[in-house]
Amino acid sequence: MDPALLRERELFKKRALSTPAVEKRAAPSESSSKKKKPKLDQGGSTGCKQASDGSFNLKALSGSSGYRFGVLAKIVNYMKTRHQRGDTYHLSLDEILDETKLLDIGLKQKQWLMSEALASNPKIEVKEGKYAFKPRYHLKDKKALLRLLDKHDQLGLGGILLDDIEEGLPNAQKAIKALGDQIIFISRPDKKKILFYNDKHCQFVVDEEFQKLWRSIPVDSMDEEKIEDYLKRQGISSMQETGPKKMIPMPKRKKSASLKKRRFKTHNDHLAGVLEDYSEGVPTKK
Structure with a gap:
């Protein structure tokens, strides 16, 4: 064999041994690199799943x-x-x-x-x-519901929530529909409905002139103090002033320190030059 080729072969071996080799690992597949994250249960920490019909698992x-x-x-x-x-x-x-x-x-x-x-x-x-x-109101039929609404109206208690009526009256919707215009529905800001007794004896026609006067005075942006001041300027006294006035008790005055020191009257002033002081012992004769 050619000696030049042998020298080059030896040099190649030396260079190969002196150069560090890095092992190239195979790239992981897409399926193994992506770890499946456990899905969180929608029912919370207790794992309570609610079904579509409102029941619980x-x-x-x-x-x-x-x-x-x-x-x-x-x-x-x-x-x-x-x-x-x-x-x-x-x-x-x-x-x-x-x-x-x-x-x-x-x-x-x-x-x-x-x-x-x-x-x-x-x-x-x-x-x-x-x-x-145990409902809030025990109601048997539509007559019991009408009596309850009438009683609330007479006592000035207002209406009753529809939820409370449906809770205590079997087949509540059927009974409410049968009463017709004997009851009135009012919706609150939170969209809950309230039932009132429709007292037809209190229905009367108000003259249009009085309606205009009533609506001409805006009081939405006024508090009670401003309304009371407005009534006073118009010469109208509020209902609060018609009741008995409460007497405000007067605060007790504290006695001054000079009054605490009482002065006692001295006696035997006419013997001031005759009496002698023995507090320091018997006085010596002069």
């Missing part, structure tokens, strides 16, 4: 602190629904659990429901160990 709550309260919420909602459809009689706890399909709860949950949860719930009425829904 209690199996997801099993073993968590929210399980027992999920059971309580389902029972109260069911008792309200059955009351609204006219089933107002009381049920035992076993009957409630059977109808709500909550037969798999433990003894501790049952004891908690009987001793604490259902017994102290403001929307549940307990009678002889059985339970029923």
